Amino acid sequence: MDTRNFLRFLFLFFSGALVLLYAWVHLPSDLPSSAELLLLKNPFKPPRLRNSHVSDVPHHPLDPLTVREINQVRTILSCHALFKFSVSYALHSIELEEPEKPLVLQWKKGDPLLPRKATVVARVRGVSHVLTVDLTAREVTVHETGSHSGYPTMTIEDMTSATWAPFASAEFNRTIIQRGVDLTDLACLPLSTGWYGKAEASRRLAKVQCYTMKDTANFYMRPIEGLTVLVDLDTKQVVEISDKGRNIPIAKAANTDYRFSAMEFNKVKALVNPISLEQPKGPSFTVEDNHLVKWANWEFHLKPDARAGVIISRAQFRDPDTGELRDVMYKGFTSELFVPYMDPTEAWYFKTYMDAGEYGFGLQSMPLDPLNDCPRNAYYMDGVFAAADGKPYVRSNMVCMFERYAGDVGWRHSESPITGIKITEVRPKVTLVVRMAASVANYDYIVDWEFQTDGLIKIKVGLSGILMVKGTPYENMNQVPAQEYLYGTLLSENIIGVIHDHYVTFYLDMDVDGSDNTFVKVNIQSQKTSQGESPRRSYLKAKRNVAKTEKDAQVKLKLYDPSEFHVINPSKTTRVGNPVGYKVVPSGTAASLLDLEDSSQKRGAFTNNQIWVTPYNKSEQWAGGLFVYQSQGEDTLATWSERDRPIENKDIVVWYTLGFHHIPCQEDFPIMPTVSSSFDLKPVNFFESNPILRVPPNFEKDLPVCVSSASA
Amino acid sequence: MDTRNFLRFLFLFFSGALVLLYAWVHLPSDLPSSAELLLLKNPFKPPRLRNSHVSDVPHHPLDPLTVREINQVRTILSCHALFKFSVSYALHSIELEEPEKPLVLQWKKGDPLLPRKATVVARVRGVSHVLTVDLTAREVTVHETGSHSGYPTMTIEDMTSATWAPFASAEFNRTIIQRGVDLTDLACLPLSTGWYGKAEASRRLAKVQCYTMKDTANFYMRPIEGLTVLVDLDTKQVVEISDKGRNIPIAKAANTDYRFSAMEFNKVKALVNPISLEQPKGPSFTVEDNHLVKWANWEFHLKPDARAGVIISRAQFRDPDTGELRDVMYKGFTSELFVPYMDPTEAWYFKTYMDAGEYGFGLQSMPLDPLNDCPRNAYYMDGVFAAADGKPYVRSNMVCMFERYAGDVGWRHSESPITGIKITEVRPKVTLVVRMAASVANYDYIVDWEFQTDGLIKIKVGLSGILMVKGTPYENMNQVPAQEYLYGTLLSENIIGVIHDHYVTFYLDMDVDGSDNTFVKVNIQSQKTSQGESPRRSYLKAKRNVAKTEKDAQVKLKLYDPSEFHVINPSKTTRVGNPVGYKVVPSGTAASLLDLEDSSQKRGAFTNNQIWVTPYNKSEQWAGGLFVYQSQGEDTLATWSERDRPIENKDIVVWYTLGFHHIPCQEDFPIMPTVSSSFDLKPVNFFESNPILRVPPNFEKDLPVCVSSASA
Secondary structure (H helix, E strand, O other): OOHHHHHHHHHHHHHHHHHHHHHHOOOOOOOOOHHHHHHHOOOOOOOOOOOOOOOOOOOOOOOOOOHHHHHHHHHHHHOOHHHHOOOOEEEEEEEEOOOOHHHHHHOOEOEOOOOOEEEEEEEEOOEEEEEEEEOOOOEEEEEOOOOOOOEOOOOHHHHHHHHHHHHHOHHHHHHHHHOOOOHHHEEEEEEEOOOOOHHHOOOOEEEEEEEEOOOOOOHHHOEOOOEEEEEEOOOOOEEEEEEOOOOOOOOOOOOOOOOHHHOOHHHOOOOOOOOEEEOOOOOOOEEEOOOEEEEOOEEEEEEEEOOOEEEEEEEEEEOOOOOOEEEEEEEEEEEEEEEEEOOOOOOOOOOEEOHHHHHOOOOOEOOOOEOOOEOOOOEEEEEEEEOOOOOEEEEEEEEEEEEEEEEEEEEEEEOOOOOOOOOEEEEEEEEEEEEEEEEEOOEEEEEEEEEEOOOOEEEEEEEEEOOOEEEOOOOOHHHOOOOOOOOEEEEEOOEEEEOEEEEEEEEEEEOOOOOEEEEEEEEEEEEEOOOOOOOOOEEEEEEEEEOOEHHHHOEOOOOOOOEEEEEEEEEEEOOOOOEEEEEEEOOOOOOOOOOOOOHHHHHOHHHOOOEEEEEOOOOOOOOOOOOOEOOOOOOOHHHHHHOOOEOOOEEEEEEEEEEEEEOOOHHHOOOEEEEEEEEEEEEEOOOOOOOOOOOOOOOHHHOOEEEOHHHO | OOHHHHHHHHHHHHHHHHHHHHHHOOOOOOOOOHHHHHHHOOOOOOOOOOOOOOOOOOOOOOOOOOHHHHHHHHHHHHOOHHHHOOOOEEEEEEEEOOOOHHHHHHOOEOEOOOOOEEEEEEEEOOEEEEEEEEOOOOEEEEEOOOOOOOEOOOOHHHHHHHHHHHHHOHHHHHHHHHOOOOHHHEEEEEEEOOOOOHHHOOOOEEEEEEEEOOOOOOHHHOEOOOEEEEEEOOOOOEEEEEEOOOOOOOOOOOOOOOOHHHOOHHHOOOOOOOOEEEOOOOOOOEEEOOOEEEEOOEEEEEEEEOOOEEEEEEEEEEOOOOOOEEEEEEEEEEEEEEEEEOOOOOOOOOOEEOHHHHOOOOOOEOOOOEOOOEOOOOEEEEEEEEOOOOOEEEEEEEEEEEEEEEEEEEEEEEOOOOOOOOOEEEEEEEEEEEEEEEEEOOEEEEEEEEEEOOOOEEEEEEEEEOOOEEEOOOOOHHHOOOOOOOOEEEEEOOEEEEOEEEEEEEEEEEOOOOOEEEEEEEEEEEEEOOOOOOOOOEEEEEEEEEOOEHHHHOEOOOOOOOEEEEEEEEEEEOOOOOEEEEEEEOOOOOOOOOOOOOHHHHHOHHHOOOEEEEEOOOOOOOOOOOOOEOOOOOOOHHHHHHOOOEOOOEEEEEEEEEEEEEOOOHHHOOOEEEEEEEEEEEEEOOOOOOOOOOOOOOOHHHOOEEEOHHHO
């Protein structure tokens, strides 16, 4: 047997052995067996659901496709020439094609539903197609995908098959075994490759890296460092194996498991007595027709989305003075993420994830844990998505919604001893939170849309989950030579938490009292007084600058050159003549500092500014481009904005990017406490006066009577 | 009768009439009568308290002076030469003189209490004195007050008498009547003058401005614009009257009242069903000996303070691994505020308040409203302060403390469809909030110290209350000539909300595992890769810069040159060799943009940087200086820091300034919804790993059973 045949034999042997190995796993308690694993990797497992959604019908033009409609799409497509004669194809997304905005704006409850259409992204014989499926006419239109680089979002099937592809490689299996790892203990991740030049050109690729889950559910803390398997996503073939880190030991499993069931009983410690948000009269919101939320003065349409996670549409506020329902935001969602890791070495340089367009922020949102992800009073909404073969499936409890009282104050005033008048007037702050949590492999993103009764919308991103760590031979910082830089923090023996950034870019189609709005930067400038004008030498002056074109609205935030960012309706003023508006209020954030010519930053160029404003364009919704996977960055928000189109008194879209620099610390091991940041959309002269002036305070008589469940 | 005699007559007439007028008030319903007003203006009203505190005894070296101790101080002082022979004197503060830090650090419960001393600030015959009163030895030491400018914090009596002083002026009374305002409807405020040169030199002054409270409790919205009465605080005499705004109408009362009792019944609207934070098994914290708080892994000493509002001392965290109680912060409090208004005209230029040192942030903290300022499960703490004659009085319910569950997530992870493993582990986030609310005349500041189980301390400032507004002849923006700048926003007819800033500077004596600490700026820099090193052109690198001296630690935050700000213990590392530390994590903030040579900015020079670090010095606690009132800014944090003392591996104090630019908007009228900002003190390699790894999730069986009170 020559070397080549020997390798073939090895390959066959291991391929065969693999099947047997699955029956032999020794996973820690409570981990699924590998047989179960295989099953779980199939997203078509029978849904264990309170609602199978088979009888759902759409009620609103923006309602997502139903189970029935997705099935219809699949049926219609199966007769279409593109698919009829294809042995294999994959449907990367089947989503509602939202009707034209003016039609939606005109539509009222009771009107006949607008014609239902689906947008389908399909790959057939190595070519990506975008199709429109008209569900009424049963017609299919195939669109040009354009000359842009990039591929559609991976399907779950892509991801699953990529993680299994390496096992077909004898070389892979050999190096795993040589590292002392049992093949059955492997957990592998399909990592998007980004785009760095020729290597990523003209084929759809993933890089697979693996971990051992022996003795821990937290396999992320046990990386098989330096081993990267390049897999062709279309052919499922291993293209190349990079095997560099054989001298790096695999970190220990001890103290990495985070599951409650895996804790030693005597080490578990409840720090606080039970505490709960209680509403014996029930929540104050209603959800009409599955998606239309009505709460306090707010009304909005809420739906899960495979790519964006959650989409808020047609957010309107009932004016407390006029009773009129006023437009605030036509559509808001997480458009894209950008997560560059800060390690230029071979197994790490490419890690510059765009989680929405590469993995699907909604596809990665798992069912929320009642009582822990959301309080007891939460309402849950399921996602209905399509698998690669077009079959619908249900992601249960994907979004939750709850009323929050955090003990905070909506407004207050006491008269002080100075005036001596006896007044204390305080109103508690109660808000409505819409939440999803996407688990993009190791990391967890918690996205909250929090609606306040005073018209403010707070958009908050929380980061939790598990760090993506790097194996290292070092067990202590005192072993690290002075000149050596680790690209991160030694978190535990043999583990480095690599520095990285997170950017989350939000699409905010503001419609302040109508679609035609203007973006105004209200710049706060120091103004010197003239000689003799005042005992003061300086004061701050607010100067309004209308953004006429897109470039005027490219904003880098500056602490020492601050502005407020108003979206106003130039055709409407308040009683005393101020333009009605909403402002974007940044809070803590981070800016990308990567070289603008870096190919990752070109792809993530939508993070070059914190704020951008573009004219509404139905095709410009995904800040990194529709086909972000391996894209070269020629179709991003930055490109669109460079056209410098007029944006004054137009239907405009505001883009805001929330950023985090993350230098890991030991507290992030083995699972990280949530870190959050947020920004606000806040009414600014939108109302004539404080819209919650006339809400009553809490009275003891209205609050519930509670006993501990033990005594109940 | 010549003019002079006529004026004397008028003066006597009005002075006399004043007494009668108080019996004749026509205040809107629910406002106290002016007789009550007079009574209320006396802080010695009999306490309506659950606890008179007369039997309180100190247990801890940091416990505030008790009622009995304050009485002792008064008795001791009354025998001292300085006071014995003085007809009149005022005690501006009587506070515990905290024992030397090493003694406090050594002290343990059960040890005899350290000798109790009081620091007294007194004004006797126009001279300020600082005295130490030894309560055991009954000895008084008089300290040099130094050559610094400035006066002590106003007493409540100063403020009250200043507001009444103008009534003795015939000119004042005449102009009020000429403006059509009844004298009995006046509400006047004593405004600190700041320091702008000779006019403020060598006498203690206040500027009094007035409002009419006719038909509204919200007199702040009815300014008598342009009328400023300069009053000598020591003699109570009117020094000067500036009367400029006679042509400016007084804004209407309509829609300004914010009291629930003043609402028209049919306009009140409850937006939400009752919602409550419930803990049937009670709170998880204990308060030992009145001031020592123990909650989850935290222990700290909490006390109200007349100047700072709330002081947190000896914050320690019990290490979940070792069980050891570890030092985090020796002392933290609101050191000073700076609130410059941005209008250089005569009646406004001087408004550059320093609320802690001028008015007393604690003195202005009124009793919190149970159920509305804090949730139902809150615990309340009273303040015990001294009046100007040295008599103790009790400010009840000045501080609240409660456990918060806001529906948020402490940490979470779900395994995604990529790995297909069935895991969802989530831990709810429960925190402990310590809250006070200071009402410095119109504005309300809500200060929260929020302790998290993961070791993080969030310090949050909320702004609510009522704007300080300016009268204007304009009723609509269309009346304002294009070239005219209003210095703010027209909020309603005849009312401008003047632009202003708020800066709140915190003193944070961090003791990370001991007193000797080092401040490290971990700078995040873009690093270019060298040719051929990587497909990446750049990555971000963390570079640690130790601050050797104070100037190294003067920090202006920069989005595009970011750093983390670590306070580490250079003598202690984690198991894997990282220095243990805490970091200061800024969030949204604002920086002062005033001219550094502006006399207001010189006084507020502590806002010239967002972060400063100084070596511990018992005398450097008040960022604007001990005697801030009319100070010239020669004794601020900025001055101290300019000495550039060594700070490496020393007992250091971190100063953080939280800022807000406030361009008012109509939503702020007539009372503003709370605006908040915060910063965090966050463990960074302080723990070996996530300190809340082993807390259990919520289980339904542990949560309470609640019914609405109506059905109970």
